[in-house]
Amino acid sequence: MYTQEMQEAIKIVEQTRERRLKETFPRLKPEEKENLLRSYHPDYKPDATRVVKVGPNKGDKFTHEHADLLESRSMLDPDTFSLDNIDFDVDVLVIGGGGAGTSAALLAHEAGAKVMIATKLRHGDANTMMAEGGIQAADKENDSPAIHYLDVMGGGGFYNIPELVAALVLDAPLCIQWLESLGCMFSKFPDGTMHTIHGGGTSRKRMHFAHDYSGAEIMRTLRDEARNRGIPVIEFSPAVELIIDEYGQCAGAVLYNLETEQFLVVRAKTVIIATGGSGRLHIGGFPTTNHYGATADGIVMAYRAGAKLIYLDATQFHPTGVAFPEQIVGQLVTEKVRGLGAQLVNAEGEQFIYPLETRDAVSSAIIRECKERKKGITTPSGMQGVWLDSPMIDIIHGKGTIERELPAMFRQYKRFNINMAEQPILVYPTLHYQNGGILINDKAETSIPNLYVAGEASGGVHGRNRLMGNSLLDIIVFGRRAGMNAAERAKSVKLGRLTLDHVKRYHEELRKEGLGQKVAPILLPDYRGKISG
Amino acid sequence: MAEERKMVNIYIMGKHYKVPYGLTIMKAMEYAGYRFVRGCGCRGGFCGACGTVYRKPGDFRLKVGLACQTMVEDNMYLTQIPFYPANKATYNLEELTPTLSTILQYYPEVTRCLGCNQCTRICPQELKVMDYIAAAQRGDIEKVAHLSFDCIMCGLCASRCPAEIVHYNVAILARRLYGRHIAPPAKHLAKRVEEIKAGKFDEEIQKLMKMNKEELQKLYNARDIEP
Numbered sequence: 001m002y003t004q005e006m007q008e009a010i011k012i013v014e015q016t017r018e019r020r021l022k023e024t025f026p027r028l029k030p031e032e033k034e035n036l037l038r039s040y041h042p043d044y045k046p047d048a049t050r051v052v053k054v055g056p057n058k059g060d061k062f063t064h065e066h067a068d069l070l071e072s073r074s075m076l077d078p079d080t081f082s083l084d085n086i087d088f089d090v091d092v093l094v095i096g097g098g099g100a101g102t103s104a105a106l107l108a109h110e111a112g113a114k115v116m117i118a119t120k121l122r123h124g125d126a127n128t129m130m131a132e133g134g135i136q137a138a139d140k141e142n143d144s145p146a147i148h149y150l151d152v153m154g155g156g157g158f159y160n161i162p163e164l165v166a167a168l169v170l171d172a173p174l175c176i177q178w179l180e181s182l183g184c185m186f187s188k189f190p191d192g193t194m195h196t197i198h199g200g201g202t203s204r205k206r207m208h209f210a211h212d213y214s215g216a217e218i219m220r221t222l223r224d225e226a227r228n229r230g231i232p233v234i235e236f237s238p239a240v241e242l243i244i245d246e247y248g249q250c251a252g253a254v255l256y257n258l259e260t261e262q263f264l265v266v267r268a269k270t271v272i273i274a275t276g277g278s279g280r281l282h283i284g285g286f287p288t289t290n291h292y293g294a295t296a297d298g299i300v301m302a303y304r305a306g307a308k309l310i311y312l313d314a315t316q317f318h319p320t321g322v323a324f325p326e327q328i329v330g331q332l333v334t335e336k337v338r339g340l341g342a343q344l345v346n347a348e349g350e351q352f353i354y355p356l357e358t359r360d361a362v363s364s365a366i367i368r369e370c371k372e373r374k375k376g377i378t379t380p381s382g383m384q385g386v387w388l389d390s391p392m393i394d395i396i397h398g399k400g401t402i403e404r405e406l407p408a409m410f411r412q413y414k415r416f417n418i419n420m421a422e423q424p425i426l427v428y429p430t431l432h433y434q435n436g437g438i439l440i441n442d443k444a445e446t447s448i449p450n451l452y453v454a455g456e457a458s459g460g461v462h463g464r465n466r467l468m469g470n471s472l473l474d475i476i477v478f479g480r481r482a483g484m485n486a487a488e489r490a491k492s493v494k495l496g497r498l499t500l501d502h503v504k505r506y507h508e509e510l511r512k513e514g515l516g517q518k519v520a521p522i523l524l525p526d527y528r529g530k531i532s533g
Numbered sequence: 534m535a536e537e538r539k540m541v542n543i544y545i546m547g548k549h550y551k552v553p554y555g556l557t558i559m560k561a562m563e564y565a566g567y568r569f570v571r572g573c574g575c576r577g578g579f580c581g582a583c584g585t586v587y588r589k590p591g592d593f594r595l596k597v598g599l600a601c602q603t604m605v606e607d608n609m610y611l612t613q614i615p616f617y618p619a620n621k622a623t624y625n626l627e628e629l630t631p632t633l634s635t636i637l638q639y640y641p642e643v644t645r646c647l648g649c650n651q652c653t654r655i656c657p658q659e660l661k662v663m664d665y666i667a668a669a670q671r672g673d674i675e676k677v678a679h680l681s682f683d684c685i686m687c688g689l690c691a692s693r694c695p696a697e698i699v700h701y702n703v704a705i706l707a708r709r710l711y712g713r714h715i716a717p718p719a720k721h722l723a724k725r726v727e728e729i730k731a732g733k734f735d736e737e738i739q740k741l742m743k744m745n746k747e748e749l750q751k752l753y754n755a756r757d758i759e760p
Contacts, residue, residue: 030750030754121570121573121574121582122574122580122582124580125574125575125580125582126575127575129574129575129579129580130575130577130579130580137722137725138725139719139721139722139725139726140721141721142759144734144737145729145734145737145738146734146737146738146741147756149738149741150741150749150752150753150756151753151756153741153749153753154749154750154753158746158749158750158753162741162742163742165742166738166741166742169738170729170734170735170738173722173725173726173729174726174729176719176722177722177723177726180712180713180718180719180722181713182626182709182712182713183626183708183709183710183711183712183713183714184712185678185682185708185711185712185716186712186719188716188717188719190717191717191720192716192717192718192719192720193719193720193721194719194721194722198759203756203757203758203759204759205759210682211682211683213579213682213683215579216579216580216685217682220686220705221705221708221709221712224705224709225626227621227623228623228624228625228626230623236570236571258570259570259571289577291574291575291576291577291580292569292573292574292575292576326555327555327556327557327560327602327604328557328577328602331576331577331578332577407682407683408578408579408683411578411658411659411683412578412602415602415603416604524568524569524570526568527560527563527564527568528563528566528567528568529563529564529566530563530564531553531556531560531563531564532560532563
């Protein structure tokens with residue numbers, strides 16, 4: 001429930017609402033956007049990054065939080081750890097049980113491979129489950145994969161890798177149709193036409209959704225299908241190191257059972273990393289929208305094995321994280337709220353940015369509004385935020401729209417006695433997405449033979465800034481590609497002796513630099529005795 | 534700045550801890566020293582990992598909430614139920630028909646519902662669980678699909694059911710039947726898929742892929758935006 005002071009502040013928003021309903025805030029010109037990002041986006045803070053001293057990207061800059069992991073040693077002692085007892089022997093090992101991993105497993109299974117998923121928490125405990133807004137695909141008459149391509153490139157600052165973007169936009173309609181055939185309940189008109197809306201940075205309304213449970217609907221459908229097909233899933237058993245055979249091929253992974261604290265050896269002809277992002281590293285001290293296990297494990301393992309990283313220093317801050325109530329600070333307020341017409345408004349009741357600029361730009365504008373222009377609203381715990389004028393949605397689209405179209409959001413606020421259909425909500429940027437990751441090609445292959453990556457752990461497709469709705473798309477497109485290609489490849493793989501020699505070499509490199517005091521992957525954040533973000 | 538925090542007493546599986554007022558159950562347990570392996574997933578109310586039941590002294594009623602979305606209260610006796618055994622049927626969705634007989638074939642126990650409404654009472658999403666089980670008994674699959682849509686599959690309903698129904702698994706079967714066999718497929722989507730398979734856009738995409746940053750930027754800045 002809002003404090004008396006905040007209720008007073010809300011009155012100012014209400015006073016300007018009628019006028020604002022008719023106003024469109026001008027879009028940023030390209031040079032304005034560039035300046036805004038350089039001045040206020042957290043990526044550009046000079047002390048946000050440092051040079052990493054070891055590994056394939058030695059000499060490149062990374063955030064301190066990522067650099068700390070890359071400069072850590074393995075959980076395993078490669079000189080004494082035995083790979084002689086093989087606990088699981090499969091064709092395809094999928095590491096990660098989110099949307100990318102499960103799509104990969106389904107396609108590998110379809111291709112006839114013996115496939116297994118290993119995952120840190122439960123099957124489906126992943127950022128996929130939390131994605132609210134939707135999934136992009138150019139499938140309407142006025143749209144085309146080429147227009148989608150241009151939006152993706154522009155959103156990513158033109159840093160995106162062309163062949164990955166082409167795969168993304170051309171596979172998009174195929175993927176939506178695949179999900180539809182699996183019984184995914186997209187929001188549709190009675191004749192079957194998909195509801196589609198804008199997201200930040202889109203030039204066509206191509207955001208498909210399932211109310212605001214889009215990711216949850218996709219995840220639970222894929223999981224149900226994997227269960228129907230009997231694909232084995234080893235839960236509470238994150239991978240902690242890849243295994244490389246004597247010929248330099250990826251040949252499996254060592255898992256760690258979080259409950260029994262035992263290590264398990266998996267031999268696999270091909271391996272797919274689908275471990276997701278790294279929000280739980282709390283980069284720059286920001287709170288995060290990410291699930292509990294988002295700690296960049298796959299990045300750490302692949303990097304040790306020699307895989308190159310790209311744009312990992314580009315972090316996506318979602319413009320609208322919860323700033324109040326304190327209990328859920330940092331949690332996601334879906335972009336769909338803006339897609340349906342809600343404006344961002346400062347303490348004076350005025351707009352300060354076109355609401356559907358790309359996320360990097362909107363986040364920067366909110367930070368500028370609070371930090372420089374001092375037009376933010378201060379919460380009882382001392383946090384800053386700006387208003388997201390949600391009641392506009394019901395005024396524009398009719399009473400009851402919020403409850404119908406944004407049930408998750410409505411419920412989230414109702415639990416804390418805030419009715420977002422009647423009162424605006426307070427938001428501030430929150431750590432949301434890892435724009436970069438392990439470099440892949442359009443077959444989801446890495447530079448390491450037989451190692452594939454799909455989803456948020458990969459890098460290149462989104463350039464330096466992902467557009468809304470392209471993450472759910474990414475996990476399906478590249479999850480499927482990874483699964484298909486890894487299964488096909490597995491048919492002809494001949495594995496040699498299993499080794500952890502790459503870990504020995506990495507430890508040696510760390511030793512020479514005086515690094516390696518800490519251990520990674522960290523697997524889970526540690527909030528004991530603290531109040532977590 | 535925040536004023537001095539008021540502290541409250543909570544009892545985690547019977548053991549007493551003092552924690553700051555205003556935290557969620559999840560953050561309070563961490564403050565108390567717990568590091569979750571079970572009972573914590575998305576931390577945002579979507580994954581159903583952190584179903585929690587609690588009672589307060591002098592109140593016979595069992596209360597329920599998601600640990601990540603529920604505030605601690607003074608003298609709360611709580612325990613998480615991170616897992617509850619459940620029967621999940623396996624099926625080939627393609628071959629099924631969206632009818633009552635399909636529901637009864639896989640989950641005949643829906644007919645055992647006693648109408649006690651405990652499932653609805655305990656649902657942390659405040660869904661009308663018993664109502665959708667009633668719809669399932671009638672074979673009204675569309676209604677089951679819509680009433681259950683916001684289900685996060687936490688399993689608390691199944692933990693309370695005297696008829697031993699696993700409501701959320703009935704619900705996902707119904708939703709998938711609805712999505713696959715009742716809701717009409719999107720025609721514009723099927724058309725676009727055919728066009729892509731026929732290579733209609735390949736040339737245009739190839740052209741874009743060869744462009745340098747300046748050329749793309751020019752096109753991007755000049756693109757028209759659907760109102």
